[in-house]
Amino acid sequence: MSGNVLNDKTLELIAERFRLLGDPVRLRLLQTLEAGELSVADLVAATGAAQASVSKHLQLLLRGGLVQRRRQGMFVYYSVADGRVFELCDVVCGSLTAYLERELEQLGGHAGGDGEGRTPGHHDQGNG
Amino acid sequence: MSGNVLNDKTLELIAERFRLLGDPVRLRLLQTLEAGELSVADLVAATGAAQASVSKHLQLLLRGGLVQRRRQGMFVYYSVADGRVFELCDVVCGSLTAYLERELEQLGGHAGGDGEGRTPGHHDQGNG
DNA sequence: TGACCATATGCACATAATCGAATATATTAG
DNA sequence: CTAATATATTCGATTATGTGCATATGGTCA
Structure with a gap:
């Protein structure tokens, strides 16, 4: 691209x-x-x-x-054989997180108040 | 990851x-x-x-x-809405290039001789 | 060789994804 | 309202993808 x-x-x-x-x-x-x-x-x-x-x-x-x-x-x-896959997954995780946070703001109305900076790199994890 | x-x-x-x-x-x-x-x-x-x-x-x-x-x-x-998609595509392009170069070496026997450094960012382009 | 184990593959089936054509919805203009 | 245009959705057919079971392949050991 x-x-x-x-x-x-x-x-x-x-x-x-x-x-x-x-x-x-x-x-x-x-x-x-x-x-x-x-x-x-x-x-x-x-x-x-x-x-x-x-x-x-x-x-x-x-x-x-x-x-x-x-x-x-x-x-x-x-x-x-290609470690780039993990890089890809990380980027996707970040993309997902950003998307979900946007969704949250749409629904609940900016409750968090973090402004624009999203907490970086905490992704999801934690087994369910 | x-x-x-x-x-x-x-x-x-x-x-x-x-x-x-x-x-x-x-x-x-x-x-x-x-x-x-x-x-x-x-x-x-x-x-x-x-x-x-x-x-x-x-x-x-x-x-x-x-x-x-x-x-x-x-x-x-x-x-x-999320510019990360382009980053993802770039990484995939790099991954593909590396893979294809490996394939080439497997078949023809290291003709290119670039060593390990892949030419960055030339991807494919050029319309077919 | 044959028994045994780990891995790979073939087949039938279910499900998901895509497409093309037709149609529905939304918006503007008259 | 109706007509016209842009976009979205539905429907049926087709194709791709994943799974479970059975079986084939490749390798070790007695």
Whole structure:
């Protein structure tokens, strides 16, 4: 972006990559892999998703170049190949937070009174 | 991300937002709006998409808080409400470029010789 | 070799997303 | 009010995407 005009093919590639990130299971896998490489079995245990599901999502991430794999004995270890995904998630989190705060102001009528500065980087977290 | 553990609901919200960006028509609309606000008719003319399609995609972007609207007479002018989308697209472009360069090295064997530093910001552009 | 384990894939099904055509709504002008 | 224009929405068809189950593949070990 940033003043460029992208052709249709490039735009489709970008969209495809966004779609790749547009699934909660895949996001969970990436987040779980953030700490370091894990086997498929580890990921199944960590995420609670079915083995077939995990494996299929990993293939998608692999083809998209977001993760890489390494075989060791019977196990296959996956790891994040492109740390930019976390940057993307952070930006989206910020975008979401800003959006929700705008929504709140719309409804309740500027109760917080923080003015314009939104509390940066507290995102959501906290398990529910 | 960045060391946080996001709950399922948050993860679903993030995924949903990525999906919102996962359509080439919507990306084209956002890119077209980058220069400034435009009416629906303008966007239809600029993108070549059907009026109903443009209108529907705009509603999705609107509900997601990525664009905002302003009515003036019979026309409705849309503009980008969250500039982060362009940042996201830039990061994805970089990710794509890196991925494709890795693919190239895999196949042809390091012909470019750029080493690690990818040429920043040249993306793709050039209409096809 | 065959038993066994981890991972990947194929298939049927359900659901979500997109599109095109038609139509509804909103706004202005007469 | 009606006519005209811009935008939004509905409907049906089509396609993409995700899931669960079963099974295939690839590797280790006896």
